[in-house]
Amino acid sequence: MLLADLAATSATVAATRSRKAKVAALAACLETAEDAELEVVTSYLGGALRQRRTGLGWRSLTDLPPPAQDASLTVLEVHRAFDAIASLAGPGSQGARAAAVRELFGRATAAEQQWLRGVVTGEVRQGALDSLVQEAIALAADVPVVAVRRAAMFAGSTVAVARLAFDGTDALGAVGLVVGRPVLPMLASSAGSLAEALAKLGGTAVVDTKLDGVRIQVHRRDDDVVIATRTLEDITARLPEVVDVVRRLPASSVVLDGEAMTVGPDGRPRPFQETASRTATRGASAVHVAPYFFDLLHLDGRDLHDLPLADRLAALDALVPAAHRVERLVTDDVAAADDFASRVVDAGHEGVVVKGLDVPWEAGRRGNGWIKVKPVHTLDLVVLAVEWGSGRRKGWLSNIHLGARDPETGDVVMLGKTFKGMSDRMLAWQTERFTELATVPDPRADWVVPVQPTQVVEIAFDGVQRSTTYPGGVALRFARVVRYRDDKTAAEADTIDAVRALLP
DNA sequence: GTCACCGAAGGAC
């Protein structure tokens, strides 16, 4: 298949808003793919390279050669080119990488260059990602989507099952959990309160402690252990303590789901930054990370993932010592659940995850089987500047810079940005408002538009963390706009001290 | 030749 064909379907997909039309276009493309290129085509249609890392980003693509007149690149040639680029390392590799990029892009037409740039930066923006590709595979291979999704969950990716889908539903059905091969993680949706979460599940539910660490999936067969993150990155070598814990379990093969976290000598969880830093470093480290499990998918040759949660938890409890399990409450009572959640938060944890007792373990979507509930903080902050948006927010002032009042100096101290929580109406309002408040003669001239620090905005966020980026030494986690507060002046905004007081 | 520093990439949430 020519890259040009792929770029053309991407353009077709981007041109329509109808999902069905997108799926149809993707399926038509998949049908024309040769067997040998099916995996690459599948990956490319989903807007992703097959290489996890290439060393390329937006910066490496700043000066590209002029496009070719005629389309000649094949999909497989492109794949091999990225393989070569990805394997480059060591002194001089950046130069070699740049040369390889020039070579590849020089052979691409203008349309192909645009598509290539998109995959490299992960911004194809055709309105279709993995999920629609799964539907397209189902359509092209004439198999049920659920079969494709299920196989992809066990195989760890859609790409891995694309070819199998064309062998039929039975072939997909034969894909199962293999100890040692990470599966796509089950994700949680969220709710604003325990009452809401329990109501959604109806009846008795499990209320699990939600730890502020890194999600881990651990596979063990005899002494072989594999630890994978949420995106299935293998971090086994970085967490020897976790390997030890799992090797000591009285079983020959297990697949566990849990969270890795560091705990202080006082028994309280350390800030997320510490466990994240530890799990990211490859060498030795003084920081100790321990696993806390909340699910068991496989035990000694028996798959448990299809069993109700209640059964999986019984098996978990029998296998894993309490010290390496997440604390939980099983209840149908909102007051009891609320009480448990506040104790959990007081103990320094992030919140809770409410789970249906009869729900099987199922990856691939954020269903209502697991619902997270986290406390939300709120502050009234001052807008210091705004950035022009891109994509669907082009032409709107979008990302706002936030600051808190410093009563000592009278200044407003910046502590982060946010673009979340804004409706289109709010976006329209704020581009008008901040254009008026701009302190530069032509607000359209620059990406960042400074404004008079007078507009107060109510911001919701999950927590506060230490920062080396921002002058106040603190930054907000997951800040989002609740509403603009025209009833408050900047002098009434919250202070930087109030923010620092929230530091864990 | 080494070392400190910087920016990009990539990955956690």
Next chain:
DNA sequence: ATCTGACTCATTCGG
């Protein structure tokens, strides 16, 4: 990670 808007499918409402 969070949040909004858009597309689909299913159900309810109005005549």
Next chain:
DNA sequence: CCGAATGAGTCAGATGTCCTTCGGTGAC
């Protein structure tokens, strides 16, 4: 009983903070 309105479930896209690793480069 039929078509329109409404609601629930999903998906994609916009873009956040922090941290580590690695190559390039300038200072000595």
